[in-house]
Amino acid sequence: MPQRIFHWLAAFALAFCTMQVSAQGLTLDIVNGNASAIPIVTVPFAYQGSSTPPETDIGDIVRADLNRCGQFRSLAKDQVVEFPARGSDIKFPTWRLLKQDYIVVGRVLDAGAGEVRVEAELYTVGDQKPLLTNLAISGQRSAMRGIAHQVADAVYEKITGVRGAFFTRIAYVTAKGSGNNMAYNLMIADSDGYGPQTVVSSRQPLMSPAWSPDGRRLAYVSFERGNSAIYVQDIATGAREVVSANKGINGAPAFSPDGGRLALALSHGVNPDIYVLDLGSRKLTQITRHFAIDTEPTWSPDGSSIVFTSDRSGKPQLYEVSAAGGDGNRITFSGEYNAKPSVSYDGKKIAMSQGSGNVYHIAVLDRASGTATTISTGSFDESPSFAPNASMILYAATEGSRDVLYSVSADGRVRQRLVLADGDVRSPAWSPYRQRGQ
Amino acid sequence: MKLPVRFLLTTVVATAALAACSSNKPKPPPPPVEQTTTTTQGSGNGRYTVESLDTDACLRQRVIYFDLDKTDIHSEFQAAIACHAAYLRQFPGARVTLEGNCDERGTREYNLGLGERRGNSVQGALGGAGASTGQLNVVSYGEERPVCREHGESCWQKNRRVEIVYTAKQ
Numbered sequence: 001m002p003q004r005i006f007h008w009l010a011a012f013a014l015a016f017c018t019m020q021v022s023a024q025g026l027t028l029d030i031v032n033g034n035a036s037a038i039p040i041v042t043v044p045f046a047y048q049g050s051s052t053p054p055e056t057d058i059g060d061i062v063r064a065d066l067n068r069c070g071q072f073r074s075l076a077k078d079q080v081v082e083f084p085a086r087g088s089d090i091k092f093p094t095w096r097l098l099k100q101d102y103i104v105v106g107r108v109l110d111a112g113a114g115e116v117r118v119e120a121e122l123y124t125v126g127d128q129k130p131l132l133t134n135l136a137i138s139g140q141r142s143a144m145r146g147i148a149h150q151v152a153d154a155v156y157e158k159i160t161g162v163r164g165a166f167f168t169r170i171a172y173v174t175a176k177g178s179g180n181n182m183a184y185n186l187m188i189a190d191s192d193g194y195g196p197q198t199v200v201s202s203r204q205p206l207m208s209p210a211w212s213p214d215g216r217r218l219a220y221v222s223f224e225r226g227n228s229a230i231y232v233q234d235i236a237t238g239a240r241e242v243v244s245a246n247k248g249i250n251g252a253p254a255f256s257p258d259g260g261r262l263a264l265a266l267s268h269g270v271n272p273d274i275y276v277l278d279l280g281s282r283k284l285t286q287i288t289r290h291f292a293i294d295t296e297p298t299w300s301p302d303g304s305s306i307v308f309t310s311d312r313s314g315k316p317q318l319y320e321v322s323a324a325g326g327d328g329n330r331i332t333f334s335g336e337y338n339a340k341p342s343v344s345y346d347g348k349k350i351a352m353s354q355g356s357g358n359v360y361h362i363a364v365l366d367r368a369s370g371t372a373t374t375i376s377t378g379s380f381d382e383s384p385s386f387a388p389n390a391s392m393i394l395y396a397a398t399e400g401s402r403d404v405l406y407s408v409s410a411d412g413r414v415r416q417r418l419v420l421a422d423g424d425v426r427s428p429a430w431s432p433y434r435q436r437g438q
Numbered sequence: 439m440k441l442p443v444r445f446l447l448t449t450v451v452a453t454a455a456l457a458a459c460s461s462n463k464p465k466p467p468p469p470p471v472e473q474t475t476t477t478t479q480g481s482g483n484g485r486y487t488v489e490s491l492d493t494d495a496c497l498r499q500r501v502i503y504f505d506l507d508k509t510d511i512h513s514e515f516q517a518a519i520a521c522h523a524a525y526l527r528q529f530p531g532a533r534v535t536l537e538g539n540c541d542e543r544g545t546r547e548y549n550l551g552l553g554e555r556r557g558n559s560v561q562g563a564l565g566g567a568g569a570s571t572g573q574l575n576v577v578s579y580g581e582e583r584p585v586c587r588e589h590g591e592s593c594w595q596k597n598r599r600v601e602i603v604y605t606a607k608q
Contacts, residue, residue: 205583207546207580207582223579223582226535228550248576249550251547251550265551267551267554269576270558271555293551295550296545311548316545340547340548353544355544358543380542380543382546383546398542401587401589426546427546
């Protein structure tokens, strides 16, 4: 590209306060930037083993992870001017000159049996303080992206004091085709969209995946029996069972925090109410009883209450009810349409789909102040799902005639579009924290 | 740095598409009916045959359309309701599934509820006109099965519908 045009485009990008980085189908938009984001440099991780260098660059993944959470500003790879692989090799004045607050260095070694060992260190640039010096994670070369996410998690936690959520997964539904020739797939992938795997396929609609708290099972809605039914499936083995196939709607499953129960919306052919199904005894308890549509139940972190959507006031709004049952209290009062709640791990925030006229945005309700902040810019944004540390929110959007997914930092400033498949991608659900080897 | 151009183009195209959509004057969806017979049925007087489902203009009307967020049945569809109820009375073994559908606005699970309300509304109308409850089954697909994928009222009104699907004809 001629330099002049490049400059012109660059100026344009700045004018719109939008920057985009593309990598293998992933696009990162930095919307309005974030002046308070912490500058951090991640030096490429050198391979110091004796076989073929791995294709995966740990540094690239750590850099991208830290960028998309919104709290950090990674120094671009092409501005990394020196390549220390150990703390003892770092020339701190260089990075001070580049106005970096933190530096991550590391290396990849052979670990035997074809495995690699990734070692990483984290220092403050200002006072050269070691924050992480002995982080070492081993694994197969095929697992290197996961290792990189764990390095990013360790860096994130050391600096922010909050556990990182990059080494997590997302579940979502894809839909391809038209008319009677549809193909639906329930998928899982890494939190950055890499490594997609099919969990279940159907020619009938699939909806509303929900993770079990241990991250091993998914509950979802499938129409393969001719009506909505709720399945619970073990991700590793593929074994699954129907847990609810009543007359009418069987929808909106949500695992309780202890994993033993499932909140659902059942209509029995009349109108949906919230129920709780004990997965062990199969005992069904009705939680709400109202002629309105009650649906989209979500548990509070301690399992004591359930937040759900109801149109009992005319339009959908969010309500909270004791997990033992009751009428529920309305908790959203601004916006004509508030639905599909996702509660943050600490219960302090609720992300929701907020509608006005024909426009739907993602908004985050602060429980203490009662104020809702809009964090998305599309016209048909819905289905928000908090990361387990609430640093980011995944949601579904519509672009042209396609449904796509975005992840956005909790402050709405950094947004990443996840290009996961041809066709439509929808109903995202962020997994809980992941155990190693899972 | 290719984004700005693509971003702008996308915006321009999207805006144009939206403008095109919204400038279309809303009009009722074309009834999927061809006048292939001159007889007017619907009195339940036993003059239907199983073939009538394919040949009778009134019985061939199998889609009921709805207003936004509404579940009441327009007067223009009352004739179709009466015909199907008459057919169901005449053939007690006949079974229909009433598939409730919504447009894309709103959340997917909430729209499942809305689709069921529409299905129940048609079920109630057919029942009121003499069909027996055991012949009627409601399935809501919410917004999962649109027949039209554009973002605008001209398309949305085609998606807010209940489809009458015969699963047994006699």
